[in-house]
Amino acid sequence: MKDSNFLKENNARHLWHPMAHPAEMQAKPPAIITGGEGCSITDVDGNELIDGVGGLWNVNLGYSCDPVKAAIASQLDQLPYYSTFRGTTNDKVIELSYMLQEFFAPEGMKRCFFTSGGSDSVEIALRLARQFHKVNGEPGRIKFLSLKKGYHGTHTGGASVNGNANFRTQYEPLLPGCYHIPAPYTYRNPFNEADPEKLSALCLAALENEIVFQGPETIAAFIMEPILGAGGVIPPHKSFMPGVRKICDEYGILLIADEVITAFGRTGAWSGSRLWGVKPDLMCTAKAITNGYFPFGAVMINDTLADVFESDTSGKGAIGSGYTYSGHPVGAAAAIVCLRETEKLQVHQNAAERGLELYQGLLDLKSKHELIGDVRGGHGLMCAMELVSNHDTKEVADKETISRFYQETYKRGTMIRISGPNVILSPPLVISASEVSSMLNAMDDAFATIK
Numbered sequence: 001m002k003d004s005n006f007l008k009e010n011n012a013r014h015l016w017h018p019m020a021h022p023a024e025m026q027a028k029p030p031a032i033i034t035g036g037e038g039c040s041i042t043d044v045d046g047n048e049l050i051d052g053v054g055g056l057w058n059v060n061l062g063y064s065c066d067p068v069k070a071a072i073a074s075q076l077d078q079l080p081y082y083s084t085f086r087g088t089t090n091d092k093v094i095e096l097s098y099m100l101q102e103f104f105a106p107e108g109m110k111r112c113f114f115t116s117g118g119s120d121s122v123e124i125a126l127r128l129a130r131q132f133h134k135v136n137g138e139p140g141r142i143k144f145l146s147l148k149k150g151y152h153g154t155h156t157g158g159a160s161v162n163g164n165a166n167f168r169t170q171y172e173p174l175l176p177g178c179y180h181i182p183a184p185y186t187y188r189n190p191f192n193e194a195d196p197e198k199l200s201a202l203c204l205a206a207l208e209n210e211i212v213f214q215g216p217e218t219i220a221a222f223i224m225e226p227i228l229g230a231g232g233v234i235p236p237h238k239s240f241m242p243g244v245r246k247i248c249d250e251y252g253i254l255l256i257a258d259e260v261i262t263a264f265g266r267t268g269a270w271s272g273s274r275l276w277g278v279k280p281d282l283m284c285t286a287k288a289i290t291n292g293y294f295p296f297g298a299v300m301i302n303d304t305l306a307d308v309f310e311s312d313t314s315g316k317g318a319i320g321s322g323y324t325y326s327g328h329p330v331g332a333a334a335a336i337v338c339l340r341e342t343e344k345l346q347v348h349q350n351a352a353e354r355g356l357e358l359y360q361g362l363l364d365l366k367s368k369h370e371l372i373g374d375v376r377g378g379h380g381l382m383c384a385m386e387l388v389s390n391h392d393t394k395e396v397a398d399k400e401t402i403s404r405f406y407q408e409t410y411k412r413g414t415m416i417r418i419s420g421p422n423v424i425l426s427p428p429l430v431i432s433a434s435e436v437s438s439m440l441n442a443m444d445d446a447f448a449t450i451k
């Protein structure tokens with residue numbers, strides 16, 4: 001490793017960081033992380049922090065998952081790359097596809113399509129949805145519906161269904177034919193409705209209203225995260241996703257569950273769809289599929305789609321999508337072992353238990369600290385606090401205060417993620433109760449300091 005002076009001098013000088021202004025990164029360079037062990041990371045100055053972010057919602061098994069590391073190393077020796085484009089495949093991807101269709105059988109999934117990450121998975125799911133209708137004799141179904149506040153990556157299709165202007169405005173024009181429904185976000189919504197069940201009904205009515213307005217025969221799919229993540233952790237009422245499924249069925253619209261964050265245990269269930277008892281048509285996965293150790297993803301495809309594509313004799317069912325790294329043998333080897341470890345450790349159970357402790361702890365902080373306007377969570381290890389300067393007007397806290405909160409929490413040995421007014425917490429699913437309590441203490445002290 002280069003020495004710390006070199007790293008600090010060159011930090012953010014020669015690279016542009018995702019989701020950040022290049023000038024801001026140069027003025028306020030990012031934390032340089034140089035090590036990881038268990039659920040903790042170490043920075044260039046040797047400070048150790050509990051990783052309340054879990055990498056980026058992906059390091060579910062922590063930084064010391066040796067079986068996954070060993071699988072990657074040994075696959076690099078055996079076969080570091082071969083393509084899965086028509087005509088060739090590899091042993092690992094065959095094994096992984098078998099495991100994944102078994103793992104997601106309760107969601108009704110039958111087939112996989114491999115990608116290099118979450119945005120790729122979303123793009124493939126959107127493309128397959130349109131193609132399904134063309135193969136199935138309804139070529140007019142080309143539009144997509146999604147939720148405001150939803151996050152679906154940054155490829156152009158994904159950005160078009162994203163529900164946050166930050167990822168859209170500077171890249172317009174995006175895909176035509178994408179329309180957004182209010183999210184079931186009780187703290188702020190156009191209906192001024194704070195009751196989760198009533199809000200769910202209102203959002204479902206808005207969805208149906210939009211479908212009728214657009215013409216159901218023009219709509220290919222509705223895409224949603226079972227619990228909205230990057231938009232600020234917004235768990236809907238339990239009636240919401242089943243209600244979406246029902247409406248989609250009524251109007252012949254496919255349901256795409258974007259499970260890039262929620263698959264593999266984060267919500268306390270094995271998937272967000274399973275948490276809500278819903279069988280989607282397509283599921284987008286990535287992130288924790290390899291514990292973040294290798295860029296990889298999988299789109300899961302249900303039997304309805306499988307039947308239509310596989311019985312097609314017109315040629316329209318041929319898949320005209322694919323990435324050089326679709327089914328990368330090293331990623332597949334990592335995912336096989338990661339899935340085994342995930343199941344062996346039953347990480348969804350720890351996620352549920354530690355998740356409730358974290359959520360309860362955040363609610364306790366809310367009763368002590370004025371800056372916290374809203375606390376969201378209660379389903380596994382995905383929680384958020386929304387920081388406000390005024391509880392009545394819900395005016396968001398100023399950037400400087402939020403940045404001081406981040407710095408003070410960092411100094412106390414906990415890494416958190418700031419996104420607008422939201423503090424987002426998504427630690428590894430193997431985190432211990434004492435680590436959760438250290439995170440809460442660090443944030444408690446940080447709030448007290450910046451008061």
Ligand SMILES: Cc1ncc(COP(=O)(O)O)c(C=O)c1O
Binds near residue numbers: 229
């Ligand atoms: C729900 C969801 N979909 C898609 C993506 C995009 O994934 P990636 O960043 O791997 O492209 C993300 C990333 O956070 C996500 O949270």
